[in-house]
Amino acid sequence: MDIFSDLLLGAATAFQPVNLLYGFIGCLLGTAIGVLPGLGPTATIAMLLPITFGLQPESALIMLAGIFYGAQYGGSTTAILINLPGESSSVVTAIDGYQMARNGRAGAALATAALGSFFAGTVATLLLAVAAPPLAAVALKFGPAEYFSLMILGLVASVALASGSLLKAFAMIIFGLLLGSVGTDVESGMQRYIFGIPELYDGLNFVAVSMGIFGICEILRNLENEHERSVGVKKVTGLMLTRDDFRRIRGPVLRGTALGSFLGVLPGGGAMLSSFAAYALEKRISPNRAEFGKGAIEAVAAPESANNAGAQTSFIPMLTLGIPGNPVMALMVGAMIIQGITPGPNVISEEPELFWGMIVSMWSGNLMLVVLNLPLIGLWVRMLAIPYHLLFPAIIGFCCIGAYSINNSAFDIFIMAGFSAVGFALSKLHFEPAPLLLGFILGPMLEENLRRAMLISQGDPTIFVRSPLSLLLLGVAVVVLGLVLAPSISRKRDEAFTE
Amino acid sequence: MLKIRNGRDFVGGAAMIAVSLMFIGFGRELDIGNSFQMGPGYFPVMLSLLLIGIGVLIMVQSLVVAVRDEPDAPANWKAYILVILAPVLFGLALSHLGLAPTMFLMVGAVSCASRYAGWRHSIALALFMAISSVVLFTRLLSLPVSAFGPWIPFLGN
Numbered sequence: 001m002d003i004f005s006d007l008l009l010g011a012a013t014a015f016q017p018v019n020l021l022y023g024f025i026g027c028l029l030g031t032a033i034g035v036l037p038g039l040g041p042t043a044t045i046a047m048l049l050p051i052t053f054g055l056q057p058e059s060a061l062i063m064l065a066g067i068f069y070g071a072q073y074g075g076s077t078t079a080i081l082i083n084l085p086g087e088s089s090s091v092v093t094a095i096d097g098y099q100m101a102r103n104g105r106a107g108a109a110l111a112t113a114a115l116g117s118f119f120a121g122t123v124a125t126l127l128l129a130v131a132a133p134p135l136a137a138v139a140l141k142f143g144p145a146e147y148f149s150l151m152i153l154g155l156v157a158s159v160a161l162a163s164g165s166l167l168k169a170f171a172m173i174i175f176g177l178l179l180g181s182v183g184t185d186v187e188s189g190m191q192r193y194i195f196g197i198p199e200l201y202d203g204l205n206f207v208a209v210s211m212g213i214f215g216i217c218e219i220l221r222n223l224e225n226e227h228e229r230s231v232g233v234k235k236v237t238g239l240m241l242t243r244d245d246f247r248r249i250r251g252p253v254l255r256g257t258a259l260g261s262f263l264g265v266l267p268g269g270g271a272m273l274s275s276f277a278a279y280a281l282e283k284r285i286s287p288n289r290a291e292f293g294k295g296a297i298e299a300v301a302a303p304e305s306a307n308n309a310g311a312q313t314s315f316i317p318m319l320t321l322g323i324p325g326n327p328v329m330a331l332m333v334g335a336m337i338i339q340g341i342t343p344g345p346n347v348i349s350e351e352p353e354l355f356w357g358m359i360v361s362m363w364s365g366n367l368m369l370v371v372l373n374l375p376l377i378g379l380w381v382r383m384l385a386i387p388y389h390l391l392f393p394a395i396i397g398f399c400c401i402g403a404y405s406i407n408n409s410a411f412d413i414f415i416m417a418g419f420s421a422v423g424f425a426l427s428k429l430h431f432e433p434a435p436l437l438l439g440f441i442l443g444p445m446l447e448e449n450l451r452r453a454m455l456i457s458q459g460d461p462t463i464f465v466r467s468p469l470s471l472l473l474l475g476v477a478v479v480v481l482g483l484v485l486a487p488s489i490s491r492k493r494d495e496a497f498t499e
Numbered sequence: 500m501l502k503i504r505n506g507r508d509f510v511g512g513a514a515m516i517a518v519s520l521m522f523i524g525f526g527r528e529l530d531i532g533n534s535f536q537m538g539p540g541y542f543p544v545m546l547s548l549l550l551i552g553i554g555v556l557i558m559v560q561s562l563v564v565a566v567r568d569e570p571d572a573p574a575n576w577k578a579y580i581l582v583i584l585a586p587v588l589f590g591l592a593l594s595h596l597g598l599a600p601t602m603f604l605m606v607g608a609v610s611c612a613s614r615y616a617g618w619r620h621s622i623a624l625a626l627f628m629a630i631s632s633v634v635l636f637t638r639l640l641s642l643p644v645s646a647f648g649p650w651i652p653f654l655g656n
Contacts, residue, residue, distance in 0.1 A: 051640070165508075167557050171515045174550045178522050178543055185539035192539055193525055216582060223578040223612055389613035390624050393606045396582065397628045400589045400605065401598075405642050410590030417586040424579070429511035447542045459535025 003129060010356025014364055019059050023361050026063035027368050030070020034087055035078050035380045039395065041071040041087070042327045043215040047398055049207045049335055050405040057339040058354050062361040064335055068328050069121065069311045069362065072271055073369045076113045076304055077380050081106060084384075089271035089307040092279040092299075099295035107239040110377060112249055112297055113304040114370050115241075120257040120305035121366035124312035127261055128319075129359050132348065136320040139345035144452035145463045149473040151446045154323045156477040157266055158438055159484075166484065169435045172426070176436040179204060180443020187451060199411040206334050206441060208403045208412040212419030213433045214327065215399050219392045220424045226388065239374055245297055252282050252302035260309030265316050266325065274310030275303035312362060319355060320345060323442070327434050330441040504565035512557030519547035519554065578612035585609045597648030598637060603629040 013019060029048075033039045045064050052060035075087030080097035093113065100109040142150065159169040182193045183203025194200045241249075259281060260274035282302040283292050292299050315332075317323045322344035324330035336343045341351060348355045373380075403412040423433050457463035465471045503509045522543050529540030589605045596604075606628045610621035636642045647654040 054640070165557075167553055167560065168508075168511065171511075171550060171553045171557065174546050174553065175515070175518060178518070178546050178550070181543045181546075187537075188530075188539050190529065190539040192529060192543065193522070195525075216586070220579060220582055223582065224573070224575055226613060226615065387615065389610065389615045390620060392613070393609045393621075393624060394628055396586065396609050397602055397606050397632065400586045401602075401632055401636055401642075403586075404590070404593065404644070405636070405640075408643055410593060413586050413590035417583055417590075420586075421583050424583075425514075429507055429514065431511060450542070451537045454534055454537060459533065461534065 006133075006352070006356050007129060007360060009352055010358075010360035013058055013353045013357030014062065014360035018056075019062050019357065019361065020364070022055070022059040022063040023066050023365050024368055026066020027070040027073075027365050027372060030067040030072075031074035031077075031369065031372065031380065032383060033067070034071035034074020034076075035383050036386070036391065039391070040214070040218065041068050042210070042331065043218055043395075044071075045328060045331045045335075046207060046210040046215055047395070047402050049331065049338070050402040052335060053338060053405075057336070057341060057351075058357045060335060060339060061332065061354065061358055062365075064332060065315070065358060065362060066365045069308065069365065070369060072307050072311050073114070073117060073373055074380065076117075076307075077110065077373065077377065078384060080109045080113065080300070081381060082384070087271070089275045089311075090303070091272075092275050092303045095279075095293060096296050096299035099293070100297065100300065103295050105295065105297075108241055108245060108297065109300050111239045111241050111374065112245070112301050114373050116249065116253045116256065116301045116305040117308040118366050118370045119253055120260060120309035121312055122363060123257050124261050124264070124309040125359060125363045125366070128313060128316055128362075129356075132316055132320045132355075132359075135316065136345035136348045139321050142345075142469070143467070144449040144456065145467050145470045146473065148446065148449040148453055149464055149470040149477075150321065151323060151442050151449070153473045153477040153480075154317070154325070155435075155438065155442065157480050158325065158435055164430060164432050168431050172431050172433070172435040173439040176439025176441075177443040177446065179209070179436075180440045181447065186444070186448060197411070199407070199409060203444070204415060204440075205406055205412050206330075206437075207406050208415040209419050209440065210327070210331060210334075210437055211399050211403055212416040212421075213423035213437065216396065216416065216420035217423035217427065217433070219395060220420065221427065222388065222392070248288070248297050249301035252278075252286070252298040253305045255281060256302035256305030257309045260306030261313045263306075264310030264313030264325075271307040271311040271314070274306040278302040278306030308366075315358075315362075318343065319347060319358075322347075322445075324438060327437045330437050333441055503562060505561040508557055508561035512554045512559075512561060515554035515557065516551050519550040522547045575612075581609055581612040593644060593648075595648045595650045597646050597651060597654075598644045599629045599633050599646045600648075600651060602632050 014023070029044065030041065033041065033044045045067055048064070048067070052063065055063070071087055072089055075085055075090035076093045076097070079085040079090040079094035080101055083094050083098035085091045085094045097109045097113070100106065155173050159166060159173065180203070182200060184191055184201050191201065256278040259278050263274045263277055264271070279299060279302060282298050283289055286292070286296070286298050288296055288298060314325050314329055317325050318329040318332055322333065322342070324333045333343045341347065341354070399416065400413055403416040404410060406412045426433060426436070453463055454461070463470075464474060526540050526543050529543070530538030531540040531544055532538030534541075585605050585608050589601055592601045592604070603625045606625040607621055610616045610624060633646045637644060637646055
């Protein structure tokens with residue numbers, strides 16, 4: 001099997017009319033929610049998960065992936081035009097992108113963002129196609145001890161790269177792991193924390209939990225600082241880039257793509273971190289750094305390439321190891337489980353159509369986004385005129401009915417409402433909800449592998465350091481932790497997140 | 500005399516300890532086992548103990564380290580209560596009233612959480628949501644809910 005026949009197989013799946021259609025819907029929805037501030041990809045994917053139950057697994061995952069990377073495109077549009085980043089990953093784009101728009105170069109900024117994103121998306125997709133199979137082959141050799149160590153590494157790294165206090169992030173992971181232990185214990189069949197409620201036999205439903213923690217909770221936060229939005233956008237002209245522009249963005253796009261591809265693979269990484277890092281890098285090494293902050297085209301090209309590359313490569317750990325690196329990937333893992341697919345290294349060999357179809361669809365989706373975004377820019381800008389007080393009741397309505405449709409029972413609506421209160425209280429206490437969701441998803445797998453490993457070693461915990469692979473993974477986790485605790489780095493980390 | 504320098508973290512740490520104690524308390528029937536053959540209670544209890552440790556650390560930190568804290572946005576209790584309780588009422592009423600009236604009432608009620616909502620807009624939006632959710636979910640996606648429930652005379656079934 002060489003990569004070309006694999007990609008051909010993927011193309012056969014991705015270019016089926018129905019999958020093209022769902023890919024298109026995903027990109028369209030993704031762009032829309034990217035444009036709308038206050039509605040992010042995590043909340044949207046959580047909200048739409050119940051609707052995907054009835055679809056083919058390929059169509060469902062292609063659509064959900066489209067929402068995720070479509071949001072990166074849409075977020076940059078509003079960042080550039082009205083200095084209002086629709087997504088956290090386009091916060092840095094707003095700095096110079098908006099200045100470019102004020103100088104009458106909005107078209108050039110938008111074109112730079114779109115072309116940079118497309119280039120980065122293409123490279124990152126190829127990288128995914130090349131890197132995923134060997135990685136999965138290594139992971140197939142993993143025993144319970146190695147899996148346990150891998151998940152520990154994933155959790156530690158996601159803490160290291162999250163913002164805010166480390167202790168609190170660890171607390172959230174453990175809280176999430178505890179919530180994951182609700183339900184029937186796989187090994188003994190004992191019921192844990194069920195309180196006699198039959199709906200809890202399979203555990204807390206993660207769609208309902210994430211809709212509460214990300215969807216509804218976000219609305220509560222937005223309603224606290226509600227502003228009337230008034231949008232005045234000039235007509236966008238001049239989408240063509242000059243020869244000089246191309247010369248200036250070549251380097252930043254390449255560097256942004258490389259940096260984003262690398263950071264996206266790391267657990268907890270992904271789009272936001274990539275764009276911040278790429279901006280910081282360009283600010284240091286660009287020959288035009290004096291222009292930064294006043295409308296430098298490099299400062300748009302680099303973060304936009306990086307966030308798209310990072311969004312794309314963050315699929316690698318999810319597809320090859322079954323380990324989600326960020327909340328969106330956690331939802332994708334959930335979507336696979338709902339479709340009856342066990343995420344992990346077996347996906348490539350057991351579901352080749354799904355795996356390669358998804359990869360090819362990411363490339364075709366990126367192409368659709370370029371075509372979709374540049375001519376339709378006027379439509380997206382007009383969407384901004386939808387006031388938030390009409391938007392959020394509709395979101396709550398769809399969340400309610402989505403939660404109901406998980407099991408056709410009102411119980412999941414109550415779970416959703418309960419967790420919106422929990423999530424809101426936690427955010428008031430400055431606890432981040434993202435590590436909680438990762439812990440919640442990984443909890444059952446972590447416990448199962450821990451118990452199996454300890455059973456194999458007859459209760460000897462040194463099994464985790466006797467296997468060289470497991471030792472290596474734990475060693476990396478310790479190094480990552482050490483790096484974050486080192487004072488100089490933690491100061492840098494604070495700067496990066498407050499900037 | 501100890502002084503709480505970071506009230507938010509003090510409460511946060513205490514909340515984590517409370518959560519762990521709840522998991523230990525409700526799980527006291529579960530067999531813990533030993534590290535060789537772990538019972539169903541092993542994992543949750545160990546995690547809870549770990550979380551108590553972290554909670555204590557967060558509380559200790561809140562006594563030692565002072566922070567410059569930006570003030571919170573003013574609490575908007577009306578919005579909290581509406582947005583959290585409206586879905587609960589939606590769940591309770593759905594099987595009795597049916598999708599259309601429940602959605603109408605829920606969207607109408609939840610709109611009041613915004614200080615910019617006007618009643619004309621809210622009613623129009625509620626109607627729109629009621630009709631489109633019936634079309635989308637009972638007709639196109641054939642969810643097992645009826646548009647009108649048994650509590651609605653004439654229309655309900």
